[in-house]
Amino acid sequence: MNLNDFFNELKRRNVFKGTVSYLIFSWVLLQVISILGPIINAPxxxxxxxxxxxxxxxxxxxxxxxxxxxxxxxxxxxxxVPKEKSITQKTGQKLNTFIIAFLAIAIILLFVDRFRLRSENKENAIALETKADKSIAVLPFSDMSPNQQQEYFADGLAEEVLNSLAKINELQVTSRTSAFSFKNKNIDLQEIARTLNVSYILEGSVRTQDSIIRVNVNLVETDGDNNIWSQTWEKELTNIFQIQNEIAEAVAENLQLRILDNIIPSVTESNTDAYALFLEGRYIYQNNYNVESLLKSERLLKQSLAIDSTYAAALITLGNIYHSQNNYGIIDYETGKKLTYDVAEKAIKADSTYAEIYAFMSLLSLEYENDIGKAGKLAQKALQLDPNNETALHRASEVALLRGNTEEAIAIHKRVIKIDPVNASNYYSLANTYYMANNFKEAEKHIEESIRLNPNQDVAYSLYALILINQEKYNQALEVIKKEPLVGFRLHTEAIIYHFLGDHEKTETAIMKLIADHEKSWSYQIAATYAVLEKEDKMYYWLEKAHANKDLGLIELPNEPMFEAYRNQARFKDFIKKLGYKY
Known part of the structure; x- marks a missing residue:
């Protein structure tokens, strides 16, 4: 058979049409999966x-x-089949009909996909857009009181003003962490504005003496450093919320923004003593993250709530303190779970419109219930109440990551960085998401930025070292991990590095010390170490221990790259099922 005869025979047997039919069917099938995958949460x-x-x-x-x-x-x-009895011509006609029909479906799906991508890009553009003419940072207010003993009070007032302004949808407000990072730093307002990418800065001072509070605020337009508005309040220290709302409304008016009746919270009478205790307790919790400060802030929040048990912000702050105490081992898992749920229940009864409550409950759903679906709904509820709530955005990104939607998780993290651009933990979260997505180049870039912003943070150097390990930069990883403050994470990562460097003695020494000193606290990390060391039985043993110890780290198990080699094992899948994740 010559080449021409072979070609004609291919046509007669409908090989060409069959191949085209297969390719079109395959393309349509992949488009359907692409469109429906995110809707049905397909991995x-x-x-x-x-x-x-x-x-x-x-x-x-x-x-x-x-x-x-x-x-x-x-x-x-x-x-x-004799050629005279062959019906390949009829089959070919049917294939023509099939090809035309599926081409029509393909064209429809192409338009659907383009529309979907255009919608997603539009949504992302809206979410990430910077409105330069309507963006503001509220700097921490200066404490001008005698002996300067009211710093927590000044910080608290500035934060409450910031929170009120953040409820105005038309206004982009830099988050507290980034705005307060310039506290006690002699930096020009123009430089602060460039760093935070804002057009306005609100600065102020607070002076309290006896029962009188004097608040002075200045609104500065950073383009030209023009002081466009200032005002002073001097009032009896009876209702600090009234002062807060007056400041927020005045700033909004001077920015010529449309304010709806439900944008700025209605003013309610408050007990000054309870509020002062709340501000002091929150200040200690936010600025001194250690065992002593957790216990002291707990005492102050309890004293505040003993005076006013219905203040939702104080209840949620106390809930976060209990959650942190659980992480530190100050209280056990069951105690931590009961206390956090108790305060969440009281908070929602006190104020069902406070977004931070739902963001907090989303965290509890993830860590105590393994209910990813519920956590996602609670995060969305929080974002409906406060679209720029940073805590809720973090919860939404965690849910997206746990569902395997890494692109969505990354997009949310980038949105958070827009409103909180100099917060080291935000870059850490983005780096961790890239790490989980096996995009180690991007992960390395963002963890380096996180460490630049805060060289003393826990776990950051461990993540950095793991990112380097996955790029086979073992000696560099070894230098990095020496800076990790948390001993458990340092030993866990050292064992892995020495394993790849071929130093089995140091690997064994590190993991034995990890087990001896941190068996209960770091059982999940021990399991992950054995996963990399390819000691399967020990890995499963420590995963069971982590489950028995209710190790909160297990929530990362479905995405952690260290367990990649075991994901398709029936035993691994059975263990994941046992954790009871609800998607």
Missing amino acids: IWFGKMILIILIVLLPVWICISWFFEITTDGIKKTKN
């Missing part, structure tokens, strides 16, 4: 798996088209 690997299967089956389909033929009596080998 990120599902589409890739289908693509690989389709590629592998293509040559099989071509061979079938050549060697077999559809006849009126069923499918037969082509060589056994």
